[in-house]
Each structure stands twice: as structure tokens, then as C-alpha cells.
Amino acid sequence: MLKMVKWWCKVVTSGEKWVINMFMGEYHHTIDDKGRITIPSKLRYELGEEFIVTKGLDGCLFVYPKEEWNAIANKYKDLPNTKDARNYLRFFLSGAVVSYFDKQGRINISQPLINYAALDKECIIIGVNERLEIWSKDRWEEFLHNNEDTISDIADKLFAPNL
Numbered sequence: 183m184l185k186m187v188k189w190w191c192k193v194v195t196s197g198e199k200w201v202i203n204m205f206m207g208e209y210h211h212t213i214d215d216k217g218r219i220t221i222p223s224k225l226r227y228e229l230g231e232e233f234i235v236t237k238g239l240d241g242c243l244f245v246y247p248k249e250e251w252n253a254i255a256n257k258y259k260d261l262p263n264t265k266d267a268r269n270y271l272r273f274f275l276s277g278a279v280v281s282y283f284d285k286q287g288r289i290n291i292s293q294p295l296i297n298y299a300a301l302d303k304e305c306i307i308i309g310v311n312e313r314l315e316i317w318s319k320d321r322w323e324e325f326l327h328n329n330e331d332t333i334s335d336i337a338d339k340l341f342a343p344n345l
Contacts, residue, residue, distance in 0.1 A: 205309030210319075213301050218288040221307065225314060226287055235291060236278035241321050243291070243299045245281075245314035291316075 205228060213219040221229070234251040238244035246254065258275075261267040277298065281289045291301065304319035317325070329336075 204311045205314055207309045209307040211305050212303050213305050217291045217296055219305055220288045226283055232280055232282055234278055235281045237298050238315055243295055243316040250312045
């Protein structure tokens with residue numbers, strides 16, 4: 183039995199309906215001088231009315247639906263009180279903000295998060311399973327360039343037993 187949550191997306195292809203429990207795709211948008219960026223309408227529905235934007239890894243921002251964020255927060259409660267855990271939580275949680283859409287489907291990103299992700303005009307929004315990531319265009323292109331030769335090797339390491 184499938185448990186559906188509101189951030190699942192429906193894909194229609196060849197007359198068949200599929201239900202996929204992940205964010206996916208790449209979308210090109212701009213951020214304005216006030217720190218607002220439009221989120222594509224199909225992703226807005228999946229995110230829900232309120233969601234969390236925080237510092238991500240690799241120089242991007244992570245955007246989580248509220249339900250997913252709550253699941254992550256519950257896992258963090260079980261982390262040991264070690265220096266590594268404290269440092270990671272400081273990094274990850276210090277920039278976290280609850281966000282909402284305005285009437286035009288935009289979100290407002292705080293200046294510290296804009297600075298962290300080096301967002302400047304052209305941005306890339308990608309779906310990555312349970313979250314969205316917001317990248318500066320330059321960082322995204324650099325990431326792709328730096329990793330294009332290793333993706334096949336990474337896939338082999340992660341999925342070889344399942345292929």
C-alpha cells in the first residue's frame with residue numbers, strides 16, 4: 183500500500199498515470215533585487231503552504247516540505263553531543279527559515295542565505311528526491327563540469343548490487 187503525502191507528483195505519460203514520490207527536474211529562474219525567486223507551480227503544490235529553506239551542502243540551498251523537515255528534525259534529536267554533530271547542526275540549522283509563497287508564487291530568501299549560495303540573478307532550481315535545491319547558475323555549471331566524468335563511477339558504487 184502506498185502512503186501518499188502532498189509533495190508527491192503525478193506524471194502522465196502515454197495515457198498512464200504514475201505516482202512518483204520525489205522532487206525531480208531542473209528549472210531556470212531569476213532572483214530579483216529583493217531576494218525573491220519564483221518556484222514553478224507544480225513544485226509549489228508539492229511543497230505545500232509552508233516549507234523550510236536552509237543552507238545546503240556544496241554551496242546551494244535546500245528547500246524541504248514541512249513534513250520532511252519534521253522527519254529530519256526528529257533524526258537530529260538522536261545525534262550524539264559530539265563536536266562534529268554540534269558543528270553540523272550549527273551550520274545546517276542556523277540559516278533555516280520557515281517560508282511561504284507570495285501571491286505570485288515567489289519565495290523571499292534572506293540575505294545570509296543569498297550570500298551563502300552566491301545567488302545572483304540567474305538561478306537553477308533542481309528536484310532532488312525529498313527536497314529542492316537552489317543553485318547559482320555558475321555554481322551549478324561548475325558542479326556539473328567537475329562531476330561529469332565521475333557520475334558513472336559513483337552510480338556503480340551506489341547501485342551496483344541493485345543493477
